[in-house]
Amino acid sequence: MMILDIRTFYLLLTVGNIVMFGALMVFAKFSRLEGSLRLYAYAKLLQGLGMLMVFRREMFLGDFFIIMESALFFTGIFTEAFCLIYVGKQPGKRSMRIWSCGAVAVIATFSFLQMTGTTAWIIICFYAAIFAVTSLFIGIRLVFYNNDTKLKRFFGYFFLCMAIPHVIRGGDIVINHKGNVIFGSYSIQIAVLVFSYIHMLSSTMAYLLMSREIVDKELKLAATTDFLTGVTNRMQFTSLAKRMFALEIREAKSVAVFMFDIDNFKSINDSYGHPMGDRVLVHFATTISDIVRTEDIFARYGGEEFILMLPHTAIKEAEIIANRCKAIIARRLIEDDGIPSYTVSIGIAAMIPDNLDQLDLLIDQADQALLHAKKQGKNQFVKYTELV
Numbered sequence: 001m002m003i004l005d006i007r008t009f010y011l012l013l014t015v016g017n018i019v020m021f022g023a024l025m026v027f028a029k030f031s032r033l034e035g036s037l038r039l040y041a042y043a044k045l046l047q048g049l050g051m052l053m054v055f056r057r058e059m060f061l062g063d064f065f066i067i068m069e070s071a072l073f074f075t076g077i078f079t080e081a082f083c084l085i086y087v088g089k090q091p092g093k094r095s096m097r098i099w100s101c102g103a104v105a106v107i108a109t110f111s112f113l114q115m116t117g118t119t120a121w122i123i124i125c126f127y128a129a130i131f132a133v134t135s136l137f138i139g140i141r142l143v144f145y146n147n148d149t150k151l152k153r154f155f156g157y158f159f160l161c162m163a164i165p166h167v168i169r170g171g172d173i174v175i176n177h178k179g180n181v182i183f184g185s186y187s188i189q190i191a192v193l194v195f196s197y198i199h200m201l202s203s204t205m206a207y208l209l210m211s212r213e214i215v216d217k218e219l220k221l222a223a224t225t226d227f228l229t230g231v232t233n234r235m236q237f238t239s240l241a242k243r244m245f246a247l248e249i250r251e252a253k254s255v256a257v258f259m260f261d262i263d264n265f266k267s268i269n270d271s272y273g274h275p276m277g278d279r280v281l282v283h284f285a286t287t288i289s290d291i292v293r294t295e296d297i298f299a300r301y302g303g304e305e306f307i308l309m310l311p312h313t314a315i316k317e318a319e320i321i322a323n324r325c326k327a328i329i330a331r332r333l334i335e336d337d338g339i340p341s342y343t344v345s346i347g348i349a350a351m352i353p354d355n356l357d358q359l360d361l362l363i364d365q366a367d368q369a370l371l372h373a374k375k376q377g378k379n380q381f382v383k384y385t386e387l388v
Helices: 006-028 034-054 063-085 093-115 120-145 150-176 187-224 234-251 265-272 274-289 315-335 358-375
Strands: 255-262 297-302 305-310 344-351 381-383
Touching: 006 034, 006 187, 034 063, 034 187, 063 093, 063 120, 063 187, 093 120, 120 150, 150 187, 187 234, 234 255, 234 297, 234 305, 234 358, 255 265, 255 274, 255 315, 255 358, 265 274, 274 297, 274 305, 274 315, 315 344, 315 381, 344 358, 358 381
Parallel strands: 344 381
Antiparallel strands: 255 305, 255 344, 297 305
């Protein structure tokens, strides 16, 4: 004996989608993802309204009413799939047109089947096919094309599994040619509704968790990255530099530090304006970022001052790298005539450390070398060893 009859299962799905809509709309007011979250909430509302209309078929008989309920439901399904696939991303206009055309095509196909009096089991099979295809498409995109995190891959596999009951249901309908038995209490129908309820809850959880993961990554990036240039900020540099320094102590390897300062930066701001000054900072940061190694740490230290820390680098190698930096900056300025010409002064220091306290000392030595380079006429590099 069933604890819940088929109508109760269906009612739970209907109410669940509508309640989910209300909860998401309230949550959207306090969320950084307000726009996309509202779109996902409306997808739930459309599905809930489409399912609610099924209960009113006895009062409003006719093809138009059935087409309206199906149009609402299909639109909600496609919108939900769209939100899950593009969570945290900005879809292009072409993608939005493809999804819109897909939804219109499905609704038009269903309308044609309904208006031409197609056998009921074919229409139900069409429903099952749409559910299966959308679940498969979400799963495939999250697993193979949008799988930049383990969480997305996990939910991708979940949606792939959610397609299985709909495939089984469609196959059963094709084999047994069951009629229009939306509220039919046979085992496969019950299983599909149970899985659909799980899907309703899990898809919302998937959307919220993936959205939260993206927000957390953005917050972490904002906390560790300079907002203008996109390179590491000073606080994050200090954290990374301590780890690198500790490793170099264990391996007894030389560490080099470069302090960069853009010459006459105030004059650039006064002559061209602060927006151009910002472009110069970005130009310099991008140029150096393109030539540093993966293991190096490059950061904006403050204002127009930048710092570069290189592991396994002795003073002679540092001198070669400094010449390379100056050369590539000059070459990039020739290539980009939209940036006013600028030069940099560089202070260099290197040592084989034996304790973490020497990190501040090394940075201070590079800073002293930089000050000496500025005093000597700028547009040059000075090694700390030349001062002692």
